Amino acid sequence: MLNYTPKQICDRKALRINPAKTCQPVGALYAALGVHGCLPHSHGSQGCVAFHRMYLTRHFKDPVMASSSSFTEGASVFGGGSNLKTATKNIFDLYDPEIIAVHTTCLSETIGDDLNALITDMSIPEGKYVVHCNTPSYKGSHVTGFTNMVTGFINYLATKTGTSNEKVCLMPGFVNPGDMREYKKLLNAMKVPFIMLPDTTGVLDGPMTGKYEMFPKGGTLINDIKALGDCKETIALGVQTSEASAEALKKKCSVPFKSLPLPMGVEATDEFMLALQAFSKEDVPANIEEERGQLVDMMIDIHPYTYGKKVAIYGDPDTVLGIAAFALELGMIPKYMLTGTPGSQFESAGKALLDKFGVEGCTVKADGDLFLLHQWIKNEKVDLLIGGTHGKTIARAEDIPLVRMGFPIIDRYIHSYMPLVGYKGAMRMAELIANALMDYQDSHCEEKDLEVVM
Amino acid sequence: MASDLREKVLEKYSARVYKNRKEHVIAIGEGNKDTITANTRAIPGIITQRGCCYAGCKGVVLGPIKDAAIIVHGPIGCAFYAWGTRRHKAFADEKDGEKADCYLEYCFSTDMQEPDIVFGGEKKLKQAITEVIDIFHPAIVLICSTCPVGLIGDDIHAVARWTETELGTKAIAFSCEGYKGVSQSAGHHIANNQLIRYIIGTGDKEPKTQYSVNLLGEYNIGGDGWEVERLLKRCGIEVVSVFTGGGSYRDLKNSHLAHLNLVQCHRSINYVAEMMQDKYGIDWLKVNFVGIESSAKSLRDIGEYFGDEELKARIEEVIADEIAAITDELDYYKSKLKGKSAALYVGGSRSHHYQLLLKDFGVRTVLAGYEFAHRDDYEGREVIPDIKPDADSKNIESIEVEPDPKYYKVLLTQEQKEKLLEKGVALNYYEGMFKGMEEGAIITDDLNHFETEEFLKVLKPDVFFSGIKDKFVTQKNGMLSRQLHSYDYSGPYAGFRGAITFGHDLVMGLYTPAWSYIRAPWQKVPSIQGTLGGEA
Numbered sequence: 001m002l003n004y005t006p007k008q009i010c011d012r013k014a015l016r017i018n019p020a021k022t023c024q025p026v027g028a029l030y031a032a033l034g035v036h037g038c039l040p041h042s043h044g045s046q047g048c049v050a051f052h053r054m055y056l057t058r059h060f061k062d063p064v065m066a067s068s069s070s071f072t073e074g075a076s077v078f079g080g081g082s083n084l085k086t087a088t089k090n091i092f093d094l095y096d097p098e099i100i101a102v103h104t105t106c107l108s109e110t111i112g113d114d115l116n117a118l119i120t121d122m123s124i125p126e127g128k129y130v131v132h133c134n135t136p137s138y139k140g141s142h143v144t145g146f147t148n149m150v151t152g153f154i155n156y157l158a159t160k161t162g163t164s165n166e167k168v169c170l171m172p173g174f175v176n177p178g179d180m181r182e183y184k185k186l187l188n189a190m191k192v193p194f195i196m197l198p199d200t201t202g203v204l205d206g207p208m209t210g211k212y213e214m215f216p217k218g219g220t221l222i223n224d225i226k227a228l229g230d231c232k233e234t235i236a237l238g239v240q241t242s243e244a245s246a247e248a249l250k251k252k253c254s255v256p257f258k259s260l261p262l263p264m265g266v267e268a269t270d271e272f273m274l275a276l277q278a279f280s281k282e283d284v285p286a287n288i289e290e291e292r293g294q295l296v297d298m299m300i301d302i303h304p305y306t307y308g309k310k311v312a313i314y315g316d317p318d319t320v321l322g323i324a325a326f327a328l329e330l331g332m333i334p335k336y337m338l339t340g341t342p343g344s345q346f347e348s349a350g351k352a353l354l355d356k357f358g359v360e361g362c363t364v365k366a367d368g369d370l371f372l373l374h375q376w377i378k379n380e381k382v383d384l385l386i387g388g389t390h391g392k393t394i395a396r397a398e399d400i401p402l403v404r405m406g407f408p409i410i411d412r413y414i415h416s417y418m419p420l421v422g423y424k425g426a427m428r429m430a431e432l433i434a435n436a437l438m439d440y441q442d443s444h445c446e447e448k449d450l451e452v453v454m
Numbered sequence: 455m456a457s458d459l460r461e462k463v464l465e466k467y468s469a470r471v472y473k474n475r476k477e478h479v480i481a482i483g484e485g486n487k488d489t490i491t492a493n494t495r496a497i498p499g500i501i502t503q504r505g506c507c508y509a510g511c512k513g514v515v516l517g518p519i520k521d522a523a524i525i526v527h528g529p530i531g532c533a534f535y536a537w538g539t540r541r542h543k544a545f546a547d548e549k550d551g552e553k554a555d556c557y558l559e560y561c562f563s564t565d566m567q568e569p570d571i572v573f574g575g576e577k578k579l580k581q582a583i584t585e586v587i588d589i590f591h592p593a594i595v596l597i598c599s600t601c602p603v604g605l606i607g608d609d610i611h612a613v614a615r616w617t618e619t620e621l622g623t624k625a626i627a628f629s630c631e632g633y634k635g636v637s638q639s640a641g642h643h644i645a646n647n648q649l650i651r652y653i654i655g656t657g658d659k660e661p662k663t664q665y666s667v668n669l670l671g672e673y674n675i676g677g678d679g680w681e682v683e684r685l686l687k688r689c690g691i692e693v694v695s696v697f698t699g700g701g702s703y704r705d706l707k708n709s710h711l712a713h714l715n716l717v718q719c720h721r722s723i724n725y726v727a728e729m730m731q732d733k734y735g736i737d738w739l740k741v742n743f744v745g746i747e748s749s750a751k752s753l754r755d756i757g758e759y760f761g762d763e764e765l766k767a768r769i770e771e772v773i774a775d776e777i778a779a780i781t782d783e784l785d786y787y788k789s790k791l792k793g794k795s796a797a798l799y800v801g802g803s804r805s806h807h808y809q810l811l812l813k814d815f816g817v818r819t820v821l822a823g824y825e826f827a828h829r830d831d832y833e834g835r836e837v838i839p840d841i842k843p844d845a846d847s848k849n850i851e852s853i854e855v856e857p858d859p860k861y862y863k864v865l866l867t868q869e870q871k872e873k874l875l876e877k878g879v880a881l882n883y884y885e886g887m888f889k890g891m892e893e894g895a896i897i898t899d900d901l902n903h904f905e906t907e908e909f910l911k912v913l914k915p916d917v918f919f920s921g922i923k924d925k926f927v928t929q930k931n932g933m934l935s936r937q938l939h940s941y942d943y944s945g946p947y948a949g950f951r952g953a954i955t956f957g958h959d960l961v962m963g964l965y966t967p968a969w970s971y972i973r974a975p976w977q978k979v980p981s982i983q984g985t986l987g988g989e990a
Contacts, residue, residue, distance in 0.1 A: 002559055003546075004590050014581035015589075016530065016565035023531030045601060045632040046496060047506020051535035053923050058539075063927040065903070070496040072846050076605065076633040087499030093468050094500070094904050106529050107601035107633060110571055137529035138566045138602070210972040212907070212930035340530075371560075390537075393559050410539075 021340025024145030034198020036219030037098030044105025173238025264322030510641025528600025657707030671719030674699025676945020787957030
């Protein structure tokens, strides 16, 4: 497996090998699915949206709908205006969404289609909406696309009426519906009225009912997106993913924001709870305090298996930082932290985490890839890998246990229903990490050393 | 009548969409001529399941060539999505002392950034090629372009020539921008053209036996190609190369020396089959190793082509032995599946092949369609002269080849070919999907989400065979959906053994206990038990 990867680090300036990111539109598509009654629309050639739907379907094992402008060579030369116009008419005729959320691809971005103008000129049925954002694939990553789509909804819809609705605008970051459910649980427990954008619960973790709904129950309501302008404040979770959207809402509707890391592990969840408490002035209820206590109890129980263990973490910037923070809390050493998404914020935040715990000798890199990560591991091995599916070749090649967290996970089931955030999510991370390390011990120790009790 | 049912679904369209779609959706028979419109552009916004030219070129035809370093020139997405997602299996191997590397675990891209779009990406592409050669030492570099490359004017063909002269490594460029043509199909054609231009005919390793074949349009999904190779080898037939599942540049370059081409997927590789016939005189035979009857017929047809009695006897032995080995399981799965009905919507060939396998189990096909097949795949190659190229496909290059002065050979005389035809072996011909289909079956070309839902609602098949994007939509409606692209991570489905694996998977899907739990018990019983309005 991966036999051609040399130990000697190669000096690469142009060749990307085994990326730890994908392109913008898939993130925009995911964000748009988190709006109720919304059909995501990809303005480009149809191959992109086929790929994006395929990838999200494989991650969530649930239907993923989106349409395309289906550019042909002619449209690529003369512009895709008429394709978009035809598409919009057909979509409202046939599928009747409340809103169409358009994103772009490298094709329509390169030819420079002016979506603002195209949408302004369009005849949109009464009571329906068409919004857009620009998602050039040659900039940033899928995380950037997610951010851009959330910002797109805000730019088109958020309105300040002047009367506060006393709510929090919660920006969840690029996380699974399982995580979003956990946020809601905590917000409700803290009696914080909120609007979350986007909200993919009930969309991508829907039940089996025997009846397919093209527009499932879940998703942020359009009226709620409008009402974001009247929120008292924004809590933006995941600095690299959510801060730009929070800025946009501040700029448009003067809603102040607080930018927090994803609430993964003890301290980041504590910080999130304090932010909620500062808003509602409510006491943290006993059952949440109990959860926190259970988590710390578990961390102490499993420390003989986690302490000092070296881990390589790869994936999306905010997710990697969140997992690394928890790994540090478990006494582990996040030897390598790598994201494919460019941005210096990742590296400085990663280094700050390491400094806080006084851990040295670790590497943090943005804009890296899994080929590089594998080479690092060949030079200095780790005990555990944490990330999405594509690390499984490294795990097998180097015989390192892999814990799947983040995006995309296309070779396992059920994960997207379960949280990684909050105290509950940290318990799940603790169980996954401890089990992986202990299973490894069971399968690799000498027979005479196999323990019945661990 | 099926045509009434078809009308009922289509009448919900606006006039403009109706006018387009009515040509793509037909009912077989019922007094009508079975003719269809296909390979035209998708309607914007309709939710087509189609992919693009790049997917057809890189994802399908080139991707499986294991010893080629394939660099995707573009932003990261296209390379990422085609990384390991299509299950064309392969491993590095050695054949007669010649090694073929396997790079399928790797994904290579130039990861274009904004400055590359603005100032051009040729420099970065050259650098990426230099790096891939330094690190991997591949036998060949293939360059695939994506949407923006054609628009910004990067000359990838010049970069390929530069690679050969400056770096001394063979390189071929493929202008397979996603917007070309109307579907994956254009990408197949573009890949085929470059294969005949630059790879086929460049080797000189003669086959070891006189019964040598190339397996064309077999991508070894889930190991299908290996199962077919196993059968052929048992019969004493030598496989020179496979286009392209598990295949290698090492073998492809010698393919012109084989004696017969076997075509599994007609759509994706018929161009190579035709051009090899023109250039090297090699005849091709449409085979189908999906299905028990079809596999047996395919093997017998090959025997007839070579005409050797000993070979024919061995083929009969192999067929008898393979069938004997599966009889018990076949009977069991047949007893569980007989009388069921199926709908099939796959890319460009499986919707036909799998109908024949389903027939082996007594399963009827009520609807079948292709994403991107052409009329000849539906109606048979005899309609090719009637197919008029439209504006969208005119730009896809069609190349003419001349007989090769060194390698052109004729194996069968015209008389021999006519004799073969009398025996039911049609060389260089494909009959298409329609001919074997039942009256009243619905055909849907470029089936979209709306029609999928509507047709499944009225036809109520027991299973819908389609792809990943349809699977969970169908299952949420309480209907089994099995994937015929990825085989739901199972397989092989080819050959006699593969048929049993398929039967197992279908029975497993239909009889899995969870289907019976969709409705909660409290939804099935009256919620309030008691008396109404004071009745005693």
